[in-house]
Amino acid sequence: KEVETKQKLANVVVLATGGTIAGAGASAANSATYQAAKVGIEQLIAGIPELSQVANVRGEQVMQIASESITNENLLQLGRRVAELADSKDVDGIVITHGTDTLEETAYFLNLVEKTDKPIVVVGSMRPGTAMSADGMLNLYNAVAVAGSKESRGKGVLVTMNDEILSGRDVSKMINIKTEAFKSPWGPLGMVVEGKSYWFRLPAKRNTLDSEFDIKTIKSLPDVEIAYGYGNVSDTAYKALAQSGAKAIIHAGTGNGSVSSRVVPALQDLRKSGVQIIRSSHVNAGGFVLRNAEQPDDKYDWVVANDLNPQKARILAMVALTKTQDSKELQRMFWEY
Numbered sequence: 001k002e003v004e005t006k007q008k009l010a011n012v013v014v015l016a017t018g019g020t021i022a023g024a025g026a027s028a029a030n031s032a033t034y035q036a037a038k039v040g041i042e043q044l045i046a047g048i049p050e051l052s053q054v055a056n057v058r059g060e061q062v063m064q065i066a067s068e069s070i071t072n073e074n075l076l077q078l079g080r081r082v083a084e085l086a087d088s089k090d091v092d093g094i095v096i097t098h099g100t101d102t103l104e105e106t107a108y109f110l111n112l113v114e115k116t117d118k119p120i121v122v123v124g125s126m127r128p129g130t131a132m133s134a135d136g137m138l139n140l141y142n143a144v145a146v147a148g149s150k151e152s153r154g155k156g157v158l159v160t161m162n163d164e165i166l167s168g169r170d171v172s173k174m175i176n177i178k179t180e181a182f183k184s185p186w187g188p189l190g191m192v193v194e195g196k197s198y199w200f201r202l203p204a205k206r207n208t209l210d211s212e213f214d215i216k217t218i219k220s221l222p223d224v225e226i227a228y229g230y231g232n233v234s235d236t237a238y239k240a241l242a243q244s245g246a247k248a249i250i251h252a253g254t255g256n257g258s259v260s261s262r263v264v265p266a267l268q269d270l271r272k273s274g275v276q277i278i279r280s281s282h283v284n285a286g287g288f289v290l291r292n293a294e295q296p297d298d299k300y301d302w303v304v305a306n307d308l309n310p311q312k313a314r315i316l317a318m319v320a321l322t323k324t325q326d327s328k329e330l331q332r333m334f335w336e337y
């Protein structure tokens with residue numbers, strides 16, 4: 001009988017990359033002061049015996065880092081391993097444990113480049129496992145349950161945090177001290193409660209199987225950088241980033257991706273020299289940048305990121321630039337993904 005239920009359960013692989021979900025503090029009171037990326041995946045899995053009720057789980061330590069230090073090489077390495085596993089008939093779903101600082105970037109990257117309808121779920125925690133009311137155990141349990149569920153297939157890369165199922169495309173870390181940290185401006189897709197998923201909506205943007213990007217054909221990612229807009233800003237950072245080789249600069253703009261009049265001439269020049277200029281917004285609850293609003297994008301040949309925040313715009317720009325150098329194509333991709 002035991003063998004029978006084991007066979008019916010989905011096979012889920014947990015790829016561990018580090019972060020607070022693998023963190024450890026000196027005392028249980030240390031919910032915010034601790035070291036990230038300390039605990040190995042075997043120990044994390046062993047700490048949640050209930051996982052064996054929702055899936056046949058095995059772990060793989062892909063890296064052990066705090067996610068603010070993740071590089072494009074790390075992204076490619078992880079993406080390639082996810083693709084290999086997704087191709088295996090013995091794997092039904094994949095979970096990635098990840099630091100929360102750049103979790104939204106990795107989730108969006110995988111959402112763009114993984115050609116599979118198998119569930120891929122990215123998860124982290126806001127408190128280390130050593131802390132009182134640690135959230136990692138339940139987040140990971142939920143992630144495995146969602147990754148093992150047939151209902152999760154074909155919904156793009158997902159993120160499970162704080163009982164919610166969110167789209168990897170537009171989820172973002174909105175606060176760094178609460179367990180209710182991850183939100184999408186467009187709301188969660190569903191809830192996961194006691195290992196069962198409850199779905200309410202679906203992503204509308206192209207992803208995974210429906211995406212024109214494929215990790216297997218991406219050899220490297222071009223240099224795309226972000227420069228921040230604020231009062232009294234100068235054009236120094238923009239020029240320096242271009243000089244150091246940036247192929248595109250994401251303008252993390254104020255409000256509607258607005259650009260200071262002190263910066264506009266430099267951005268016009270940079271575009272003429274071949275650098276793509278992409279306007280996004282750093283407003284907190286979700287920017288929404290429209291073409292030719294605030295700045296004449298048609299005239300300057302700039303691109304707008306619409307609802308993608310600057311760090312997500314960087315991810316799409318890198319992936320898009322592996323396919324095209326044409327600003328119109330780039331803009332199409334920013335509307336479609």
Ligand SMILES: NC(=O)CC[C@H](N)C(=O)O
Binds near residue numbers: 019036068101
């Ligand atoms: N809550 C977290 O995971 C933050 C820890 C660390 N800065 C990271 O992103 O990996």
